[in-house]
Amino acid sequence: MTLAHMQTLNTGDQALGTVAIYPGTFDPITKGHSDIVARAAGIFDHVILAVAAATSKNTAFSTDERVDLARQVLAEHKNVEVRRFEGLLAHFVRDCGAKAVLRGLRAVSDFEYEFQLAGMNKKLVPEADTVFLPTTENYSYISSSLIREIASLGGNVAEFVHPIVHAALTERLGKRQKG
Numbered sequence: 716m717t718l719a720h721m722q723t724l725n726t727g728d729q730a731l732g733t734v735a736i737y738p739g740t741f742d743p744i745t746k747g748h749s750d751i752v753a754r755a756a757g758i759f760d761h762v763i764l765a766v767a768a769a770t771s772k773n774t775a776f777s778t779d780e781r782v783d784l785a786r787q788v789l790a791e792h793k794n795v796e797v798r799r800f801e802g803l804l805a806h807f808v809r810d811c812g813a814k815a816v817l818r819g820l821r822a823v824s825d826f827e828y829e830f831q832l833a834g835m836n837k838k839l840v841p842e843a844d845t846v847f848l849p850t851t852e853n854y855s856y857i858s859s860s861l862i863r864e865i866a867s868l869g870g871n872v873a874e875f876v877h878p879i880v881h882a883a884l885t886e887r888l889g890k891r892q893k894g
């Protein structure tokens with residue numbers, strides 16, 4: 716992405732077409748997340764995977780690490796960009812001129828929280844709507860914390876994450892175990 720493109724994006728101009736923001740902690744990005752991104756990249760003109768910098772979660776990877784892993788995993792998608800955001804998601808959505816906030820739904824249990832988040836974001840940034848994509852069945856039981864827990868206990872998570880993420884998890888959680 717060129718600087719000119721970035722400037723257009725930041726002014727909310729629609730030169731990039733319909734922009735969708737996919738927000739989350741991504742600690743780390745899993746195949747469940749990249750499945751949502753790949754499908755969204757075929758629907759929207761431009762998808763921004765937005766990595767939350769400030770989160771109440773005690774993350775295993777720093778914001779820069781989470782951004783870096785997501786960039787490597789998603790490098791093949793030309794209309795996908797990975798950025799960090801601080802503060803309110805609604806402000807970031809508005810700054811990007813996005814029309815959609817993208818969320819994956821894994822199970823009915825996700826719905827209540829997602830409905831609340833979507834409603835609040837609609838109040839804060841009325842020009843954008845939340846769009847839900849159902850998670851592909853194979854990935855419906857994945858969560859980043861489960862992946863971290865299994866990896867830290869010596870289980871094999873290769874099926875659920877990109878090889879780059881697998882290597883990062885092994886290195887990070889292996890070091891923690893020794894410490």
Ligand code: COA
Pocket residue numbers: 738739740741742745746747748751767802803804805819820821832835836850854857858859860861
């Ligand atoms: N495949 C695999 N896993 C998935 C998934 C999918 N399709 N969709 C969600 N998950 C997992 C995530 O990995 C995460 O797992 P974890 O809890 O084990 O880490 C879990 O489901 C919850 O994910 P998500 O709902 O995306 O929560 P999050 O904490 O990652 O992100 C934010 C929440 C960042 C979007 C939200 O807190 C936010 O907008 N924060 C900014 C501050 C703000 O604006 N607050 C007001 C909101 S109205």
